Amino acid sequence: MPSSSSHKSPRVLFVTPEVFPLCKTGGLGDVSAALPGALRELKTDVRLLVPGYPSVLSGIKHKRKLAECNLLPYFPPATLFSSRLQVNESVSVPLYVIHCPELYQRPGGIYLDEDGKDWPDNAQRFGLLSKMGALLASDASPLAWVPDIVHCNDWQSGLTPAYLHFHSGKKAASLMALHNLAFQGKFPSDQVAKLGLPAESFSVEGVEYYGNLSFLKAGIYYADHISTVSPGYAREIQHEPLGFGLQGLLAKRSDDITGIINGIDTAVWNPATDPYIVKKYSSRTFLSAKKVNKLVLQREMGLEENGTIPLFAGISRLSYQKGYDILLQAASALTNFPAQLVLLGKGDPSLEEQLILLAQTDPARIAVRIDYDEALSHRITAGADCFLMPSRFEPCGLNQMYSQHYGTPPVVHATGGLMDTVVDLTPETLARKSASGFHFHEMTTSAFMEAIGRAVNAYCDAGLWKKLQRSGMQKDFSWQASASAYQSIYSLLM
Numbered sequence: 365m366p367s368s369s370s371h372k373s374p375r376v377l378f379v380t381p382e383v384f385p386l387c388k389t390g391g392l393g394d395v396s397a398a399l400p401g402a403l404r405e406l407k408t409d410v411r412l413l414v415p416g417y418p419s420v421l422s423g424i425k426h427k428r429k430l431a432e433c434n435l436l437p438y439f440p441p442a443t444l445f446s447s448r449l450q451v452n453e454s455v456s457v458p459l460y461v462i463h464c465p466e467l468y469q470r471p472g473g474i475y476l477d478e479d480g481k482d483w484p485d486n487a488q489r490f491g492l493l494s495k496m497g498a499l500l501a502s503d504a505s506p507l508a509w510v511p512d513i514v515h516c517n518d519w520q521s522g523l524t525p526a527y528l529h530f531h532s533g534k535k536a537a538s539l540m541a542l543h544n545l546a547f548q549g550k551f552p553s554d555q556v557a558k559l560g561l562p563a564e565s566f567s568v569e570g571v572e573y574y575g576n577l578s579f580l581k582a583g584i585y586y587a588d589h590i591s592t593v594s595p596g597y598a599r600e601i602q603h604e605p606l607g608f609g610l611q612g613l614l615a616k617r618s619d620d621i622t623g624i625i626n627g628i629d630t631a632v633w634n635p636a637t638d639p640y641i642v643k644k645y646s647s648r649t650f651l652s653a654k655k656v657n658k659l660v661l662q663r664e665m666g667l668e669e670n671g672t673i674p675l676f677a678g679i680s681r682l683s684y685q686k687g688y689d690i691l692l693q694a695a696s697a698l699t700n701f702p703a704q705l706v707l708l709g710k711g712d713p714s715l716e717e718q719l720i721l722l723a724q725t726d727p728a729r730i731a732v733r734i735d736y737d738e739a740l741s742h743r744i745t746a747g748a749d750c751f752l753m754p755s756r757f758e759p760c761g762l763n764q765m766y767s768q769h770y771g772t773p774p775v776v777h778a779t780g781g782l783m784d785t786v787v788d789l790t791p792e793t794l795a796r797k798s799a800s801g802f803h804f805h806e807m808t809t810s811a812f813m814e815a816i817g818r819a820v821n822a823y824c825d826a827g828l829w830k831k832l833q834r835s836g837m838q839k840d841f842s843w844q845a846s847a848s849a850y851q852s853i854y855s856l857l858m
């Protein structure tokens with residue numbers, strides 16, 4: 365196993381259940397491609413470990429078999445393959461893929477079956493990912509390349525730090541990155557033994573969480589360091605309600621928690637080069653170009669083609685977190701303004717149904733697409749005037765950064781990463797040229813509507829709106845700063 369003296373810069377294994385464009389359900393997929401890409405540009409030897417879902421196996425080229433692994437009697441035999449993930453024109457990241465057909469080769473989603481229910485064997489599916497992460501990060505690894513740090517992401521890799529803790533040989537230090545505490549990977553206690561964890565780990569001082577096994581608690585408890593995807597969220601999770609029951613443990617580990625804001629992948633999200641939009645633009649040419657993109661979007665979505673009416677938009681997983689229940693209530697009032705609304709989302713069936721009904725009330729002004737559509741999400745970000753993000757909580761959030769980068773000022777609930785990345789329009793922030801959107805504080809329809817009203821008023825003042833657009837577009841949301849902050853944690857852990 366390499367020590368810090370054998371090579372200067374740390375080797376990092378990045379264990380993740382999703383990575384764009386091979387498999388993605390939300391922002392974690394984006395981050396898992398862009399952050400390792402940025403780290404490699406900074407000369408950190410980071411490599412990815414992902415499960416071999418069908419889209420991963422069909423999406424990778426030149427895969428090479430590395431090892432056959434029988435990790436535990438509970439896991440079917442698995443084969444480890446290597447390949448590379450091209451994250452932009454000049455950078456690719458080495459990729460390890462776990463091929464285990466019994467656990468990963470099936471139709472449906474990454475976490476959910478075709479009826480939207482959790483796969484019943486998720487403990488096994490992500491237990492295998494966690495266990496493989498721990499194996500590759502220890503002196504028992506079948507590979508010559510052994511990391512100094514294992515960078516785990518969310519509950520799906522939460523058992524990796526626990527397995528490493530109980531491994532008696534040499535092992536990597538662990539970082540547990542928290543992207544969303546609402547998902548914790550809780551399973552019945554009989555999984556503890558099946559997953560090969562010692563009985564003593566099933567305690568308050570360990571993996572136990574109110575009588576169940578919690579993958580996420582395991583990660584938080586045993587990791588050497590913890591990160592969250594914004595400084596605001598790092599503070600929020602140490603209290604109720606956003607600690608989701610883990611606030612006590614997180615507060616105890618307060619000194620080991622670092623909040624680092626995500627960046628955006630400007631190779632994928634760049635209005636000057638975006639292949640999905642009709643008229644490309646920059647912070648100098650955005651005014652006329654955005655209008656072209658807006659008219660094209662209005663036509664595509666069946667809205668009245670009108671260059672002057674403010675066009676609001678939202679793109680989201682449809683879940684309680686994202687506050688679309690509040691958005692639904694606000695939407696009926698929104699059309700009291702001269703305004704249009706376009707929404708793209710998929711998820712909670714009851715929200716999907718309500719959104720479809722909403723669009724039927726005023727099809728010339730409200731358009732809804734129930735789908736997961738990467739290309740359309742780019743066209744909406746470029747064509748809309750203003751982006752809505754009423755999330756109840758938001759660990760970081762990417763769409764508010766994409767929209768600012770595309771000259772589409774956002775209206776956001778003042779929480780977590782939204783608070784950290786959007787500057788509310790006030791006379792002071794306007795004078796400082798930092799204003800880039802609108803905050804609302806109370807999670808109520810009326811507070812949200814008040815912020816939307818402020819946005820409509822600002823939109824009617826063309827000079828003011830242009831200032832907001834420009835300051836959002838000129839902000840640096842690139843990954844460089846965040847990637848170096850992760851490098852500092854890695855150095856600390858070495």
Ligand code: ADP
Binds near residue numbers: 390392679710741
């Ligand atoms: P979360 O990870 O909580 O869903 P983020 O804002 O971090 O939230 O990231 C969401 C990512 O998923 C963004 O890249 C967003 O564009 C994308 N996304 C969400 N829903 C859809 C959809 N229905 N169609 C296309 N992209 C979507």
Ligand code: GLC
Binds near residue numbers: 392626758
């Ligand atoms: C989670 C969070 C989101 C964050 C993303 C990537 O899915 O909900 O706020 O941007 O992870 O870190």
